[in-house]
Amino acid sequence: MKLYGSAYSGNCLKPKWVLDRLGVAYEWIETDSFDGSTRKPEFLALNPAGQVPVIVLEDGRLLAQSNAMMLHFAEGSNLIPTDAYDRAKMFEWLFWEQYSHEPQIAVRIARKHFLGKRDDELDPSLLVKGNAALARMELQLKQTPFLVGGAFTLADVALVAYTRKAHLGGFELKDYPAVRRWVARVEELLGIESALPANG
Ligand SMILES: N[C@@H](CCC(=O)N[C@@H](CS)C(=O)NCC(=O)O)C(=O)O
Numbered sequence: 001m002k003l004y005g006s007a008y009s010g011n012c013l014k015p016k017w018v019l020d021r022l023g024v025a026y027e028w029i030e031t032d033s034f035d036g037s038t039r040k041p042e043f044l045a046l047n048p049a050g051q052v053p054v055i056v057l058e059d060g061r062l063l064a065q066s067n068a069m070m071l072h073f074a075e076g077s078n079l080i081p082t083d084a085y086d087r088a089k090m091f092e093w094l095f096w097e098q099y100s101h102e103p104q105i106a107v108r109i110a111r112k113h114f115l116g117k118r119d120d121e122l123d124p125s126l127l128v129k130g131n132a133a134l135a136r137m138e139l140q141l142k143q144t145p146f147l148v149g150g151a152f153t154l155a156d157v158a159l160v161a162y163t164r165k166a167h168l169g170g171f172e173l174k175d176y177p178a179v180r181r182w183v184a185r186v187e188e189l190l191g192i193e194s195a196l197p198a199n200g
Pocket of ligand 1: 038050067
C-alpha cells in the first residue's frame with residue numbers, strides 16, 4: 001500500500017498511526033500540501049479533492065479522508081468498540097472532530113505556525129471556537145480516561161492529532177489539564193514522542 005501524506009499534517013498521521021499500531025506494512029510517500037504537489041494532475045488522479053492523506057490499497061483502489069481511512073484499517077480491531085452505543089459515540093467524536101475541532105485548531109496551527117501569519121491577520125473566531133472545542137473535550141476527559149469511556153478508540157487517535165500541537169496555534173493546553181493528561185496517555189499508547197510543551 002502507498003500512503004501519500006505530509007509528516008507535518010495531523011490528518012495524515014492519523015491513518016499512519018493506526019497502520020503502525022496494527023503492524024500493517026505500507027510505503028509512506030511524503031507529499032507537501034503547501035508546495036502545489038497536491039494540485040498536480042498525477043496527484044489529482046489519486047484524490048480529485050487535491051488533499052492528503054490518500055492511500056492506494058494493495059489492489060489499486062483509492063481511499064481518502066483520514067477518518068474513513070482509519071475506520072477501514074481498524075475494522076475488526078479493538079480500536080472500534082463492538083457495542084453499538086459505544087461505536088456510535090466514537091462516530092459522534094469523529095464527526096465532531098471534522099466539523100468543530102480540526103477546522104479551528106488545525107487551521108490556526110497552519111496559518112500561525114506554518115504560514116507565519118501574525119495574530120492580527122487571523123480570523124479571531126478560530127481562537128474562540130478552538131478554545132470551545134478544547135473545553136468540550138476537557139468536560140469529557142475530566143470524567144473518563146478516553147473520549148469513549150474506558151476504551152482507547154479511533155476517537156482518541158483522531159482528536160489527539162491536532163490537540164497535541166494546539167500550542168503551535170496559540171492555544172494554552174495548561175488551561176485544560178485533563179486534556180493535557182489524556183494527550184500524554186494517548187501518545188504513549190501510540191508509541192509516539194510527546195509534542196506537549198514543557199510548561200504550556
Ligand atoms: N477532511 C480531510 C482533510 C484533509 C486536509 O485538509 N488535508 C490538507 C493537509 S492537512 C491538504 O491536503 N490541504 C491541501 C489543500 O486542501 O489544498 C481529512 O481528514 O483527510
